[in-house]
Amino acid sequence: MRITCSGCAKVLVIPDERLPKGKAIAFPCPTCSTMIKIDLQSQVSGQKPAPQANGQKTAAQAKTEKVYLTGEALKQKIVKTVDELPPMPQTVIKAREIMDDPKAGFKELATLFESDQAIAAKILKLANSPFYGIVGGVSSIQQASIVLGQKVLRELITLSGVSGLLGNQLAGYGLDVGDLWKHSLAVAFGARHIAVKVDAKLENDAFTTGLLHDSGKLILDTYITERWQQFEEALADGKRTFIEAERKVLALDHPEIAAEVCKAWHIPKEISHGIRYHHHPSQSKGSKLAYIVHVADAIALMSGIGLGVDGTRYQIEEGTMAFLKLNDEDLSEIMGHMLSAAKKITEE
Ligand SMILES: [Fe+2]
Ligand SMILES: [Fe+2]
Known part of the structure; x- marks a missing residue:
């Protein structure tokens, strides 16, 4: 018998011989623990439910049919799935803390990376990309810190923590393997470049906000794939943006769920607030990070x-350029910087 869990939509296949005929049973879904109830009274003596005339569903068929959660219940379920995301590596969280502590020295950082060679190797790989242009390359974290400086090392540590996750394919958003990673990198470098023009002290935070701005897509992708038909219907008349369709079908949007991801990954509040409003910075109560990432994203x-399936449906919000005091010339200069940075850092 095939049963679809109403909680997580997982399809369970249970051999008929294991089902107690003529009884009603209930058991928790192995994936999400939602109680699944099956009434087998109509299947006494192993008889299959008789097919109904004129295409009507039998009672048993109706009970096993996929039921989609909606509204608040769906939102709660999606929020819970944030816990299933691989966590931000502890090494990355600790390294960021050490770098934020003015009393901490490089020795602590070196000891930390000695215990996590995988992250150290990722950092060195990024440090040796053509973007940083180190002649002869670097072979240790300490050397990278001396040659590139603390600020860049911090940037590399953040990148190393999320490169694997953001590199995945997101079928619901129409993003191939590596597409979200490239987009996130471009927005991170673009946001940092804009911050230097607008408010230099936001440089590091703008980078992280840009890097993680679309992390909510990692969570929503499964639900978009599963409910693609509902998305098509929501977008059919061309009046909705993709983010409005996310809200209509899923009861939340990718910036909202990204704020939950940030909580799980111990990302500071200012950054998570900037991410929350990256599509509507005017609602952020003046978060420069939200405005900066909004422009970099655009x-x-x-x-x-x-681009994916949603890329062409976003627009720059009115008043953004004036808020950041940017003009069209700045835009093309930022675009040039962004394209070359994103290309160079992904080159081997
Ligand atoms: Fe976005
Ligand atoms: Fe984006």
Whole structure:
């Protein structure tokens, strides 16, 4: 018998011989623990339920049919799935803390990376990419810190923590393997570049906000794939943006769920707030990070980096350029910087 869990939509196949005929049974879904109830009274003596005339469903068929959660119940379920995301590596969280502590020295950082060679190797690989242009390359974290400086090392540590996750394919958003990673990198470098022009002290935070701005897509992708038909219907008349369709079908959007991801990954509140409003910075109560990432995101999409199914449906909010005191010339200069940075850091 095939049963679809109403909680997580997982299809369970249970051999008929294991089902107690003529009884009603209940058991928790092995994936999400939602109680699944099956009434087998109509199947006494192993008889299959008789097919109904005129195509009507039998009672048993109706009970096993996929039921989609909606509204608040769906939202709660999606929020819970954030816990299933691989966590931000502890080494990355600790390294960021050490770098934020003015009393901590490089010795602590070196000891930390000695215990996590996988992260150390990722950092060195990124440090040796053509983007940083180190002649002869670097072979240790300490050398990278001396040659590139603390600020860049911090940037590399953050990148190493999320490169695997953001590199995945997101079928629901139409993003191939590596597409979201390239888009996130472009927005991170673009946001940092804009921050230097607008408010230099936001440089590091703008980078992280840009890097993680679409992390909510990692969670929503499964639900979009599963409910693609509902998305098509929501978008059919061309009046909705993709983010409005996310809200209509899933009861939340990718920036909202990204705020939950940030909580799980111990990302500071200012950054998570900037991410929350990256599509509507005017609602952020003046978060410069939200405005900066909004512009960087728009430029990346205009350049065709990480477009996916939703990329062409976003627009720059009115008042954004004035808020950041940017003009059209700045936009093309930022675009040039972004394209070359994203290309160089992904080169071997
Ligand atoms: Fe987004
Ligand atoms: Fe984006």
